Structure formats: C-alpha cells, structure tokens
Amino acid sequence: MARDAEAADVIIGNGRIYTVDRARPWVSALAVKAGRIIALGGDAEMKAVTGAGTRVVDLGGSMAMPGIVDVHTHIMMGGQAELYETRFPSTLGVAEICARVAQAASNAVEGSWIVGGQWGVEQLANLNTAAALAALDAASGDHPVLLRDETYHNRWVNSAALRIAGVTRDTADPDKGEIGRDPASGALTGVMIEAASGIVERALAASGHYTDAMDRAALSQSIAVLNSFGVTAFLDAASMQPILAALKQLDDRGELTAWAVAAMPAIEPSFMFGLAGDELFALRETYRGAHVRPDYAKIFLDGVPGAKTAAFHDAYTPDPIHGCCFRGATMLTVPDLVRLVGKCERQNIAVKIHCAGDAAVSQALDAVDVVRSFNGPTALVHHIAHASYIRTSDIPRFAQLGVAADLSPIIWYPTVFLEAHKMAMGEERATRFWPNRSLHESGALIGGGSDWPVIPNPDPWDGIEGMVTRQNPKGDFAGVALWPEQALDLATVIETYTISAARMLGLGRTIGSLEIGKSADIIVLDRNVFEIPATDIAETRVITTFFEGRVVYQRD
Amino acid sequence: MAARPTLVPITVLTGFLGSGKTTTLNHLLRQDGLRGTIAIVNEFGEVGIDHLLIETTEERFALLDNGCVCCTVRGDLVDTLKAIAARRDAGDLPDFDRVLLETTGLADPAPVLHTLMVDPAIGARYRIDGVVVTVDAVNGAATLATYPEAVKQVGVADRLLITKTDLVDETRLRTLRARLTAVNPTADLIAIRDGKVAAAAVLDIGLFDPAARSADVVAWFERAAAASAGAHHHDHCAGDACDHPAHDHAAHGPDDHGVHSFSLLIDGPVEWEPFARWLDYVASLRGEDLLRFKGIVNVAGKSEPVVVHGVQHVFHPPKDLAGWPTPEHHTRLVFIVRDIEPSLIERTLGKFASIDANRIRRPPREGAVHHDHLTTA
Incomplete structure (x- = not known):
C-alpha cells in the first residue's frame, strides 16, 4: 500500500480499457491523481499506488476508453435553444407561429424579449407582409420578438423589436442585407434578410436579454449533453465574445467539464454578430483558462452545396436562377486568405477554414502553401472544415502542408443532405463525398466533428458507425452505402475521434489517449465496440464519463 | 490634362540618441x-538656432538667415505637412521646394516612411527623397549590438553619416x-566631424523617385551586389556554382539582429502578374x-523597365522608367532583410512568380567599390 502522498485518488480497474496508445492498447486498470493518469496496467500493478484514501471504481469488465474529442461544434446554440427559446418546427405557417408566440408571451416576464425559431425558408413570402407583422404584433403583447429561420441567416421580428433596433420605413437596407417590406404597401414586415438580421440581433444583445448567468447555464447545458455522449473536449467553431466569456467564467468556477478550444471568427460571420478579428483576438488572454484555449481563428471561405453557395471547380446542375455554368464563389481571394492566415500565424493562432466545395478546398490549400513557403514549418495545425468534396490531386496536399481535415458534420453516409447535393450537382459528383480513407492513407491528420446543431444531436457513436460502414445508422436509405471504398476500420476511426482530434486541437500531449501524465478523461461504455457487429456501434451508450478523474456524467 | 504638380521631396x-543627429542638423x-x-x-531649443533667427512669425515657425524656414512638429506629422502646404498656398509661408524632417532618436523609421508613402494627401504634394541616418563612430557599434531599432535605422538608410570620426582611430572606423x-x-x-556635412551630400538623393534617377537604381544594385558578394565570401566559386545553403549564413554577424542584405539577377523577362x-x-x-526592398524589373511585353520598392510591408506603386x-x-532585386535567406526568395520566386531557379543568379563579384566621401563642408 502506498503512502498517502503517493497514493492515487481513484483507481479504475477490472475493465477492458482501450488506451489508444499503440505501444500498449489494452490495460485492465489505471490510477488517477490530481486529475492525471499516474499508472496503467494490470489490476495487481495498482496496489503500489493504492492508499487508505484511494477510491476504487470496479468496471465489472466493461470497456473504457479515452474521452471523445469533437473538433467542430457550436457550443452555445444547443443549450440556448433548449433553455431559453420558443422552439417550433419549420413547417409552421404564420398563424401557428403567432400562436406559439402568444403562448410564450403569456409565460414571459413583462417586457422581456421572446426569442425563438426556426421558421422554414419556404414561409418567407407568407411572413413578408404587413398583415403577417400585424398578426405577430397582436400575439406578442408588450414583448419584443425575434424569430430565427432554419438557416440562421434570416429573422422575423415584431414591431417592438424593430422600434428598439431603430428600424423605420426610412431605414436603408444594409450592405448584403435586406429589410423586408410589404410588396403592396412598402410597409415594414419584420422580415430581416442576411445582414439586416444583425441590426436586430445587436439590439437584442444590447438589451442585456442574455445575462452572464444565462450564457453560463446554456453552455453548461450543452456541455452536459456532450458529456452524456462521452465527449470531454471540443472546439467551438465560431466563438463570439459572450461564448468566450461564459467558458472562462465556468472554468474559473471549476464548472467546465470539458476541454474547450475556441475558434474566434476572423471576420464577423453572416449569422452571428459582435466583435471579430483583431478586436476579438486582443481578448484572447483575458479568456484563456485552465481548460479554455482561444487559440484558433475561424474563416468562412464559402457556403453550402445544397444552396449552391459552396465553391466548386465544376459547374452545378443548370437551373433557372443560376443558369448553366454556375460554380459558386469563395468569399475571399487566395491573397486575402494568405494575409489572414499570415496575420493569425504572427499571433500564434491556427485557422479553421470553412470549405464546403472542392474549389474552396483547393484555394485554402493554395493559401497555406504560400504561407508555408514564406514562413517555414509551424507547430500550428490549420484545419479545413467540412473536408468533404476534395479533388483527388488535393488529397495528398493535406499531409504535405500539415493541414488537418475536420470531418464534420457526421454525415459520411446517405442522408437528406446528400439528396440535396445530388439535386445540386448530379449523383455521380455528389456521392464522391467524404474521401476519409484516402485522406487517412495519404497521411493527413483527420478528426471527427459534429457541427452541432447542424445535426440535431452531437452523438459521436452515430458518426463512428457511419465512418466504418458508410451506411445510414438509423436505417434510412437501407442497403445504400456512400462511396463504400472510403470506409475505415474501427481502430482508425476511434483514433480519428480521440488522439488525432486531440492533436488537431493542439492538445495531443494532454488528452486523446490514456497514458501516464495525460488527463484522466475516460469514458465507460455499455459494450465492447470491437466485439459487436459494426451496424450496432451507433447503439453504444456511455455509462460513465470521467473528466480529470471526476465523474461528470453517470447514466441512470 | 492638368500638369502633374512637382512633388516636394522630403529628406528624413x-x-x-547621442549619435550626433542634432549637431548635424x-x-x-x-x-x-x-x-x-x-x-x-x-x-527649436534642441537644435540651438536662436542666433540664426531673423524672424519668428509665431511659436512654431521661424525664418533663418539662410532662407530656411524652421518649424516644430506639432501633433501628427501628416497634419503638419498638410498645414505647411496649405500655408504656402495661402502665402503665409515662403515658397519651399524641399523638406528636411527630423525624427526622434528612438523612432523606428519605418512607420514615418509608411505614412509618407501611403497617405494620399501626402502623396499628392510630397515624395520621399531619401533617408539619412547618423551613426556615432564612438558608440555606434555598441548601439547596434544592443538596439535592434538602431540596426533597423541603418537598414533603411540611403546615406549613413558616421559622426565623431575625430574621436576614433582608423582601425575602429574601418570595423x-x-x-x-x-x-x-x-x-x-x-564620415563627418563636428556635424559638418554639405547639404548637397544629403539632400536630393532622389532614390525614392525612380523616374528621376534610373541610373541610381542600378548603382544601388551594383553596390549591393559587390558588397554582398564580398561578404558572402564567394571568391572561391563563381556565380551559379555558389548555390549551396552554407552561403546563406555567412553575411551577418551575431550582433546585427539577423539584418543582412543580398541581391539577385534574373535573366529574361518577368511576367508581371x-x-x-x-x-x-x-x-x-x-x-x-x-x-528595404528595391528592384528594377524587365517586365514581359514592355520595353521600359519597372521600378519597385518597399519599406517593410508597404510598397510604392511600381513606376515605369x-x-x-x-x-x-x-531584372535586379536588392533586399535588406532580417532573417530572410536568399534561398527562400529564390524558391518562392520559382513557385509563385513563375521564375525558374536556373534564371536566377547571385551577381558575381564586381569589385567591392564603395562610394565613400569625407566631406568637410
């Protein structure tokens, strides 16, 4: 028995613990002290570090493994929606939306904002009338109302919200935005398109509607969801100031139960509003915490394939709006991107570049190639987010340039997204989607991400199964596999979700595998995923999640 | 079309501190x-010109007995330059055809040059003539070793005035x-003594006005080529053979904060884009x-050369000679850089400017002739 000073706080034993350490993949026990792993091996070997105060957790033969790392999430949105927003399905029309608002108004504190969503884009013409606005005003009582659409790009707000935001009939449309006006009378309708959304979102932020305590609670809610799926580290892929502030506050209170890496937008995104770029980067050290790492910048280079806003080398399928030869376009030129990446590297910030189309991927790689040529090697790991449509000739460039592939969202199997892509560019091109195996075999660092709330829940097990089977784990599109040659074996996929993802986040020495000195972020599973059919992996449930040796989730 | 107004040259x-700048001024x-x-x-007080004054129109302006107008900088440099141009236009100031601008001793000269290069209001009235830097023969070496800013001042200079040369011996001066x-x-x-330098030696340098002095650009290059060839110890191998990386590190000593210079020759026309x-x-x-970067470029499809030059990240618009x-x-390119090796420039020219390595040469040594003056104005 060890003396108390050397004794472990916790011993987790009698398990089948998969370490993701190639030197020693399986152990039956490990010991934790002050949140770090101090010993691994057989149960008998733990005696040396067992003291009088050591707590012993008997896994009863269950499989355990390192906590999962999500390389791409929007951490505030899920919790905020669940706790504070009036939720309704995108199929609702004007009358039904107004009924939901009236109900929310009857429960809300006098004069407070009502925030909700998400209305469907196909409702736009119905919402964009003076009569619809009158109905919304009648439903809202004395509350300003802001309702987001399903794309997060547009808003429908009531007259009280317009008043607070200072929008009148005489207000000019902002650059890259439009203030909705009734086609018949020209009166305001409350519809705010693209950049116009920012006018009301800023008024909402300025109103103090979201307090620090609310932001912390929303984050805690989201992180509790991640913990329940075994996620103990994440990268927030568009960290505005309130998110950074809430992460830091939670961490300082000892309430942050995951490693939080933050990617601060280099340019204000079209759907989130507030400080960005240098002004936000300047606050980095203010918000850095024991577990908060604001060390990434986010750059949006294009849009999404379904809406034909992603940039491709070859043209989309012809349609009446875009004509015959539309390829989409990037939002920045290569020299612009070079300047941005160069600026970030000077501040020791890595970049995550959103590239949904193959031309955007090429340009991002071109820009990093320029930066590497002039700046030489770096320890920073830049990411191409949504590395999904990639020219064959670009695949080896990821490894050559040290660019990591952020594989998110977890849809590397047939889904409704893929159906929309088939419409946009034809089946053959659309199904050359997610060349995960080619990337891996080329030596690229690949990491799994959810892009939550783009997908409704951030369950990595759904993604892990899909990466192995290339089939839809929910049984939709039965019998259909997406580019099955791109399937990977389970051990590789688990690395993708653990050690590789940790390296992508600059945390490869701290998390991602179970080794001496690393954080005791450990998850216990209800099955040994190596001993079940691949089609059952998505059913895997997490029994217990340890973060730094502390139980942060326990399944009932 | 209105005639382009003559731009007033500014000598910086x-x-x-202590390098003899004030005495020289x-x-x-x-x-x-x-x-x-x-x-x-x-x-004014610093410069000690009280006895030269023939008229002080107001606190900030003074007319000296040699016809020079002296003015103290107040607030922003751009505002001062705009104000004096406006006052001249209004007849409040005598006509002037040159500006001599003193900067503070600790100043990094680059931001001042950037302001002069990029501010459109300044560009409409003025051009940079050159940068004159005083270096003290007694303490200069120690200052360079201690302060990276001092090395930077030397790096951007067109004229280096070595002051207090009477206080050191020949060996020390040579070093x-x-x-x-x-x-x-x-x-x-x-090399000067007691601040004595002829105005002609420091004014109208014209190096930032390529249209006026095309030959100077080449002279600049020749000198750089000669000096860097010497400093790189290229004697034992000639021209193209001297390509191995060891040469990249020979030019600069440990005390120069990585600042050094080199030049490159490019055969054949260069695609501009x-x-x-x-x-x-x-x-x-x-x-x-x-x-500092300066180049005279043989642009494909043009019979006249184009001159480009920059100070740090700011480049003058390219000009046709x-x-x-x-x-x-x-094409001749001259670089005064900190921690940038010629191999990086050669590699990136090949990769991004479509200039194959076999077209790029480090210029052969042409005799390290240096244009030294010892003036006793």
Whole structure:
C-alpha cells in the first residue's frame, strides 16, 4: 500500500480499457491523481499506488476508453435553444407561429424579449407582409420578438423589436442585407434578410436579454449533453465574445467539464454578430483558462452545396436562377486568405477554414502553401472544415502542408443532405463525398466533428458507425452505402475521434489517449465496440464519463 | 490634362540618441544650401538656432538667415505637412521646394516612411527623397549590438553619416564601416566631424523617385551586389556554382539582429502578374523582416523597365522608367532583410512568380567599390 502522498485518488480497474496508445492498447486498470493518469496496467500493478484514501471504481469488465474529442461544434446554440427559446418546427405557417408566440408571451416576464425559431425558408413570402407583422404584433403583447429561420441567416421580428433596433420605413437596407417590406404597401414586415438580421440581433444583445448567468447555464447545458455522449473536449467553431466569456467564467468556477478550444471568427460571420478579428483576438488572454484555449481563428471561405453557395471547380446542375455554368464563389481571394492566415500565424493562432466545395478546398490549400513557403514549418495545425468534396490531386496536399481535415458534420453516409447535393450537382459528383480513407492513407491528420446543431444531436457513436460502414445508422436509405471504398476500420476511426482530434486541437500531449501524465478523461461504455457487429456501434451508450478523474456524467 | 504638380521631396533625418543627429542638423541649418528648405524639427531649443533667427512669425515657425524656414512638429506629422502646404498656398509661408524632417532618436523609421508613402494627401504634394541616418563612430557599434531599432535605422538608410570620426582611430572606423556595409551595402557612407556635412551630400538623393534617377537604381544594385558578394565570401566559386545553403549564413554577424542584405539577377523577362502576386505575398507574410526592398524589373511585353520598392510591408506603386540605364536588361532585386535567406526568395520566386531557379543568379563579384566621401563642408 502506498503512502498517502503517493497514493492515487481513484483507481479504475477490472475493465477492458482501450488506451489508444499503440505501444500498449489494452490495460485492465489505471490510477488517477490530481486529475492525471499516474499508472496503467494490470489490476495487481495498482496496489503500489493504492492508499487508505484511494477510491476504487470496479468496471465489472466493461470497456473504457479515452474521452471523445469533437473538433467542430457550436457550443452555445444547443443549450440556448433548449433553455431559453420558443422552439417550433419549420413547417409552421404564420398563424401557428403567432400562436406559439402568444403562448410564450403569456409565460414571459413583462417586457422581456421572446426569442425563438426556426421558421422554414419556404414561409418567407407568407411572413413578408404587413398583415403577417400585424398578426405577430397582436400575439406578442408588450414583448419584443425575434424569430430565427432554419438557416440562421434570416429573422422575423415584431414591431417592438424593430422600434428598439431603430428600424423605420426610412431605414436603408444594409450592405448584403435586406429589410423586408410589404410588396403592396412598402410597409415594414419584420422580415430581416442576411445582414439586416444583425441590426436586430445587436439590439437584442444590447438589451442585456442574455445575462452572464444565462450564457453560463446554456453552455453548461450543452456541455452536459456532450458529456452524456462521452465527449470531454471540443472546439467551438465560431466563438463570439459572450461564448468566450461564459467558458472562462465556468472554468474559473471549476464548472467546465470539458476541454474547450475556441475558434474566434476572423471576420464577423453572416449569422452571428459582435466583435471579430483583431478586436476579438486582443481578448484572447483575458479568456484563456485552465481548460479554455482561444487559440484558433475561424474563416468562412464559402457556403453550402445544397444552396449552391459552396465553391466548386465544376459547374452545378443548370437551373433557372443560376443558369448553366454556375460554380459558386469563395468569399475571399487566395491573397486575402494568405494575409489572414499570415496575420493569425504572427499571433500564434491556427485557422479553421470553412470549405464546403472542392474549389474552396483547393484555394485554402493554395493559401497555406504560400504561407508555408514564406514562413517555414509551424507547430500550428490549420484545419479545413467540412473536408468533404476534395479533388483527388488535393488529397495528398493535406499531409504535405500539415493541414488537418475536420470531418464534420457526421454525415459520411446517405442522408437528406446528400439528396440535396445530388439535386445540386448530379449523383455521380455528389456521392464522391467524404474521401476519409484516402485522406487517412495519404497521411493527413483527420478528426471527427459534429457541427452541432447542424445535426440535431452531437452523438459521436452515430458518426463512428457511419465512418466504418458508410451506411445510414438509423436505417434510412437501407442497403445504400456512400462511396463504400472510403470506409475505415474501427481502430482508425476511434483514433480519428480521440488522439488525432486531440492533436488537431493542439492538445495531443494532454488528452486523446490514456497514458501516464495525460488527463484522466475516460469514458465507460455499455459494450465492447470491437466485439459487436459494426451496424450496432451507433447503439453504444456511455455509462460513465470521467473528466480529470471526476465523474461528470453517470447514466441512470 | 492638368500638369502633374512637382512633388516636394522630403529628406528624413534620423539616428539614435547621442549619435550626433542634432549637431548635424544644426550644421545643416546654417548652410546656404538650405535656402528654399523647410526643416521640421522636434524642438527649436534642441537644435540651438536662436542666433540664426531673423524672424519668428509665431511659436512654431521661424525664418533663418539662410532662407530656411524652421518649424516644430506639432501633433501628427501628416497634419503638419498638410498645414505647411496649405500655408504656402495661402502665402503665409515662403515658397519651399524641399523638406528636411527630423525624427526622434528612438523612432523606428519605418512607420514615418509608411505614412509618407501611403497617405494620399501626402502623396499628392510630397515624395520621399531619401533617408539619412547618423551613426556615432564612438558608440555606434555598441548601439547596434544592443538596439535592434538602431540596426533597423541603418537598414533603411540611403546615406549613413558616421559622426565623431575625430574621436576614433582608423582601425575602429574601418570595423564600423564594414559592419554598416554588411547590414546595408546600398547606403553611401559619409564620415563627418563636428556635424559638418554639405547639404548637397544629403539632400536630393532622389532614390525614392525612380523616374528621376534610373541610373541610381542600378548603382544601388551594383553596390549591393559587390558588397554582398564580398561578404558572402564567394571568391572561391563563381556565380551559379555558389548555390549551396552554407552561403546563406555567412553575411551577418551575431550582433546585427539577423539584418543582412543580398541581391539577385534574373535573366529574361518577368511576367508581371505572378511577380506582383509574389510581391504581395512577401509583403504580407514577411513584411516585418523586409527592411528595404528595391528592384528594377524587365517586365514581359514592355520595353521600359519597372521600378519597385518597399519599406517593410508597404510598397510604392511600381513606376515605369524612361529607359534601361544599362545595355543588358536583367531584372535586379536588392533586399535588406532580417532573417530572410536568399534561398527562400529564390524558391518562392520559382513557385509563385513563375521564375525558374536556373534564371536566377547571385551577381558575381564586381569589385567591392564603395562610394565613400569625407566631406568637410
């Protein structure tokens, strides 16, 4: 028995613990002290570090493994929606939306904002009338109302919200935005398109509607969801100031139960509003915490394939709006991107570049190639987010340039997204989607991400199964596999979700595998995923999640 | 079309504290050569010109007996320059055809040059004539070793005035000259005593006005080539054979904070678009380390050469010269840099400017002739 000073706080034993350490993949026990792993091996070997105060957790033969790392999430949105927003399905029309608002108004504190969503884009013409606005005003009582659409790009707000935001009939449309006006009378309708959304979102932020305590609670809610799926580290892929502030506050209170890496937008995104770029980067050290790492910048280079806003080398399928030869376009030129990446590297910030189309991927790689040529090697790991449509000739460039592939969202199997892509560019091109195996075999660092709330829940097990089977784990599109040659074996996929993802986040020495000195972020599973059919992996449930040796989730 | 107004040349005078800048300025202000010059100084008292004053129109302006108008900088440099141009237009100030601008001793000269290069209101009335830097023969070496800013001042200079040369022996002076030449072989070294330098030696340098002095660009290059060839110890191998990386590290000593210079020759015409893109990349990624860059470029499809030059990340708009000053039409590039190796420039020119490595040469040694003056004005 060890003396108390050397004794472990916790011993987790009698398990089948998969370490993701190639030197020693399986152990039956490990010991934790002050949140770090101090010993691994057989149960008998733990005696040396067992003291009088050591707590012993008997896994009863269950499989355990390192906590999962999500390389791409929007951490505030899920919790905020669940706790504070009036939720309704995108199929609702004007009358039904107004009924939901009236109900929310009857429960809300006098004069407070009502925030909700998400209305469907196909409702736009119905919402964009003076009569619809009158109905919304009648439903809202004395509350300003802001309702987001399903794309997060547009808003429908009531007259009280317009008043607070200072929008009148005489207000000019902002650059890259439009203030909705009734086609018949020209009166305001409350519809705010693209950049116009920012006018009301800023008024909402300025109103103090979201307090620090609310932001912390929303984050805690989201992180509790991640913990329940075994996620103990994440990268927030568009960290505005309130998110950074809430992460830091939670961490300082000892309430942050995951490693939080933050990617601060280099340019204000079209759907989130507030400080960005240098002004936000300047606050980095203010918000850095024991577990908060604001060390990434986010750059949006294009849009999404379904809406034909992603940039491709070859043209989309012809349609009446875009004509015959539309390829989409990037939002920045290569020299612009070079300047941005160069600026970030000077501040020791890595970049995550959103590239949904193959031309955007090429340009991002071109820009990093320029930066590497002039700046030489770096320890920073830049990411191409949504590395999904990639020219064959670009695949080896990821490894050559040290660019990591952020594989998110977890849809590397047939889904409704893929159906929309088939419409946009034809089946053959659309199904050359997610060349995960080619990337891996080329030596690229690949990491799994959810892009939550783009997908409704951030369950990595759904993604892990899909990466192995290339089939839809929910049984939709039965019998259909997406580019099955791109399937990977389970051990590789688990690395993708653990050690590789940790390296992508600059945390490869701290998390991602179970080794001496690393954080005791450990998850216990209800099955040994190596001993079940691949089609059952998505059913895997997490029994217990340890973060730094502390139980942060326990399944009932 | 309205005639382009003649731009007023600005000479920037800088130098570390105690380097003799004020004494030099005081000496310059007494000379007849300063007639028609407006001198912008930090403080009248510092310069000690009381006995030269013939008229003080108001606190900030003074007319000296040699016809030089002296003015103290107040607030922003841009505002001061705009104000004096406006006052001249209004007849409040005598006509002037030159500006001599003193900067503070600790100043990094690059931001002042950037302001002069990029501010459109300044560009409409003024052009940079050159940068004159004082270096003290007694303490210069120690200052360079201690302060990276001092090395930077030397790096951007067109004229280096070595002051207090009467206080050191020949050996010490020679060592300092070698040191300065290693950092910036393109600058003229002028050894002076008691601040005595002829106005003509420091004014109308014209290096930032390529249209006026095309031959100077080539001279700049020749000197850089000669000096860097010498400093790189290229004697044992000739031209193209000297390609191995060991040469990249020979030029600069440990005390120069990584500042050194080199030059490149490019055979054959250069496609402008990729070359301009390469310039953009250098400026945006390594601008901080690019103290001074100057090039005369043989652009494909043009019979006249184009001159480009920059200070750190700021580049002057490229200018066409009237014609080639030399019979051969090689592109010549001169770099005064911090921690940038020639191999990086060669590699990136190949990759992004479509210039194959076999077209790029380090110029052969042409005899390390240095344009030294010892003036006793």
